[in-house]
Every structure is written in structure tokens, then in C-alpha cells.
Amino acid sequence: MRCHAVVPAAGAGKRFGAGIPKQYLLLAGRSIQQHTLDRLSAMPELASVAVAVAPDDELATGLAYAQPERLRFVAGGRERMDSVLAGIEALRAAGAVDDDWVLVHDVARPLLRPADVRLLLTTLDGQAVGGLLASPVRDTMKRGDASGLVLDTVPREQLWHALTPQVFRLGLLRDALLQARAAGVLVTDEAAAIERMGLRPLLVAGAADNIKITFPDDLALAEALLQAQLRAGVTT
Numbered sequence: 440m441r442c443h444a445v446v447p448a449a450g451a452g453k454r455f456g457a458g459i460p461k462q463y464l465l466l467a468g469r470s471i472q473q474h475t476l477d478r479l480s481a482m483p484e485l486a487s488v489a490v491a492v493a494p495d496d497e498l499a500t501g502l503a504y505a506q507p508e509r510l511r512f513v514a515g516g517r518e519r520m521d522s523v524l525a526g527i528e529a530l531r532a533a534g535a536v537d538d539d540w541v542l543v544h545d546v547a548r549p550l551l552r553p554a555d556v557r558l559l560l561t562t563l564d565g566q567a568v569g570g571l572l573a574s575p576v577r578d579t580m581k582r583g584d585a586s587g588l589v590l591d592t593v594p595r596e597q598l599w600h601a602l603t604p605q606v607f608r609l610g611l612l613r614d615a616l617l618q619a620r621a622a623g624v625l626v627t628d629e630a631a632a633i634e635r636m637g638l639r640p641l642l643v644a645g646a647a648d649n650i651k652i653t654f655p656d657d658l659a660l661a662e663a664l665l666q667a668q669l670r671a672g673v674t675t
């Protein structure tokens with residue numbers, strides 16, 4: 440299966456509130472962005488890597504990456520789905536075709552295990568629709584109202600945390616995202632756009648340490664998880 444990667448990396452990190460986009464914060468001495476892009480570009484299973492950065496981003500191309508020749512930086516968009524579409528268009532302009540697979544992975548998830556990428560790609564090879572890494576919900580889930588009072592308890596059986604990568608055929612994903620955008624629907628992951636078409640992506644259980652750095656306390660957690668990954672030898 441010929442597979443390319445798109446890395447949405449154009450976010451502002453508002454929930455983190457660092458004053459700079461969170462992907463440029465340091466994790467064990469290197470930026471979150473460098474960790475994520477180095478892990479993806481080291482994977483021969485990925486034919487190319489398109490990175491969608493903010494149009495006014497002046498940091499991305501000045502950083503030292505392990506394999507910079509594998510990275511193609513393009514201007515992202517106002518929403519995550521716009522950035523993913525921009526990455527897809529860049530892949531198409533470089534020769535990718537509708538039947539190729541595209542793997543979409545958040546730059547804010549630097550602890551992605553290469554073994555999980557291989558598991559996802561192997562599991563999906565031969566699948567019709569595509570799918571995503573996910574992690575089963577462990578806690579009891581509550582829905583709260585605006586004042587923080589419990590509205591109800593959400594049955595957690597068959598509930599998953601959607602992670603990334605999410606992998607679909609390039610043409611199908613492009614159509615799905617364009618249709619969602621045309622309908623004014625803001626999807627927060629690629630699978631939701633595919634689901635809008637009446638299709639059912641496959642959930643593939645991945646490591647729970649594939650966290651998305653979103654809030655300040657996620658950075659210390661990521662530091663600890665990275666050290667555990669290094670000790671376990673699961674970063675390559």
C-alpha cells in the first residue's frame with residue numbers, strides 16, 4: 440500500500456496558552472514538532488510527509504530535523520480540516536493519486552510509536568474504508584451541564600478515545616472533507632468526515648501514551664512518558 444503522511448501543524452495552541460504555538464515548546468530539549476516529524480520521516484512505509492503550518496509561521500523551516508529532505512512544508516488553514524486538505528492538495532501536486540493511502544497525524548502527538556503505525560497500516564491493508572488508532576475509555580464517563588453538575592453517566596462500553604494517525608484513501612478523504620466543508624460542518628477528525636458519508640472506519644487499539652499535548656499539564660506528562668518509551672526502546 441502506497442501511503443503518504445499529512446501532519447496538521449498550523450494550530451495556535453490556545454488551550455495551552457504558552458504565548459507561542461505549543462508545537463514549538465521543548466520536550467527533552469527538542470521541540471514537539473521535531474519529535475513528531477522525526478518519528479514519521481524515519482518510517483520507510485511513508486512515501487512522503489506534507490506538513491501544514493500556519494501561513495505566518497517563521498519557525499518551522501528553521502528547525503533541525505533528522506530527515507528534512509523528507510518534509511514538504513505547506514500553508515495550513517483556519518481550521519484543522521483546512522490544514523489537512525492543504526496537505527492533501529500538496530501531495531496531489533507532487534503526484535499522489537486518489538488510490539494512495541494518506542495517514543494524518545497531529546503534530547501535537549509526539550509520542551506516536553512506529554510499531555503502532557505499522558500495526559495500523561498492516562491492519563488496514565486490504566480494508567475498504569480505512570481507520571484510526573484509538574484507545575478504549577477507562578474511566579466512567581459523565582456528561583456535565585454548564586455549571587458543572589452531572590447531567591448523566593455515559594455508558595462507556597464501546598467508547599473509545601480517537602487518536603491519530605487516521606488513515607484513508609486520499610481521494611475518499613479529500614471528497615469527505617470537501618463535502619463536510621461545503622455543508623458547513625466542522626469535523627475535528629478525519630474519521631468524522633468519512634462517517635458523514637455513511638462509511639464506518641475501523642478502530643485499531645493503539646498505545647495510550649500517544650497523547651495529544653493540549654493543556655499545560657500535558658507537557659510534564661509527555662516528558663515522563665517519553666522517558667518511559669526510551670527505557671522500553673519503543674521510539675523507533
Ligand SMILES: Nc1ccn([C@@H]2O[C@H](COP(=O)(O)OP(=O)(O)OP(=O)(O)O)[C@@H](O)[C@H]2O)c(=O)n1
Pocket residue numbers: 446447448449450451452453454455461462491515516517518519520522523545546547548651652653
Ligand atoms: N487550523 C489548524 C488548527 C489545528 N491544527 C493542528 O491540528 C492538531 C490538533 O489540534 P489542537 O490540539 O486543537 O491544536 P491547536 O489548534 O493548536 O490547539 P488549540 O485548539 O488549543 O488552539 C494540532 O497538531 C494542530 O497544530 C492545524 O493544523 N490547523
Ligand SMILES: C[C@](O)(CO)[C@H](O)COP(=O)(O)O
Pocket residue numbers: 519545600601602603627628629651
Ligand atoms: C484528531 C484528534 O486528535 C483526534 O482525537 C482530535 O480530534 C483533534 O482535536 P483538536 O480540537 O483539533 O485538538
